[in-house]
Amino acid sequence: MAKSPTSRVDKLLSSMGYGSRNEIARMAKAGGITLDGAAIMDVAKRIPVTPDLPARLKVNGEVLDPLVGLVILLNKPLGMTCSHKEAGALVYDILPDRWRWRDPAISTIGRLDKQTSGLLLLTDDGGLLHRVISPKRHVKKTYRAKLARPLDGTEGDLFASGLLMLEGEDKPLAPAELEVVTQTEALLSVTEGRYHQVRRMFAATGNHVEELHRERLGGLLLPDGLRSGQWKVLSENEIALILQ
Ligand code: URA
DSSP states (O other): OOOOOEEEHHHHHHHTTSOOHHHHHHHHHTTOEEETTEEOOOTTOEEEOOTTHHHHEEETTEEOOOOSSOEEEEEEOTTOBSOSSOSSOBGGGGSOGGGGGOSSOOEESSOOOTTEEEEEEEESOHHHHHHHHOGGGOOOEEEEEEESSOOOSOHHHHHHTTOOOOTTOSSOOOOOEEEEEETTEEEEEESOOOTTHHHHHHHTTTOOEEEEEEEEETTEEOOTTOOTTOEEEOOHHHHHHHTO
């Protein structure tokens, strides 16, 4: 069996945003860091970084945050931006404060517009991020769109044709699937992630998207019980659903 990687306690905790190495050394001296109930005084000590570590290593009495390789599913509220640095409310503001200091950093997997809500993934796993957004993978994303005007019945064929050219672009969109819910509401599944893609697809048919909500990404559904602004860390099985 491969041996678990080890890490110095101070390096591990500072890479998880708990403070500078000096701050962590001070916390340890005050008895604030314990492994299996025993205080760690020497933060230069190397410990095995095993999946059960978050349950065993406590910081000020609290279980450790998820280790590197985490994937977060957020039900993104309207009005928040998927950016690390723009002005205004950012999706990262919803996560615990110290997570801003994690290294590797947590980033959104793709983006949703400020005025789009629903399923948004965030991760510190750069490999996973690139696999999910890679156009070669054709990961399906399903959006519920509420429209200003009734559908005219031609949209499904147009979106499925693989011929629709968005304004200002020189390559047609890949085929997309439309499921009509009511005259002014539809589910649209796309495999690309072009700028404002869903809004621009309906605009190309003379319509206007009034509300947009992402419900599905790959094999992962936005859980019913996860309310707007709530998030959860995905299990390994749930992560596997993304690229299914
Ligand atoms: N298409 C859009 O127009 N906006 C989004 O946020 C996602 C897809």
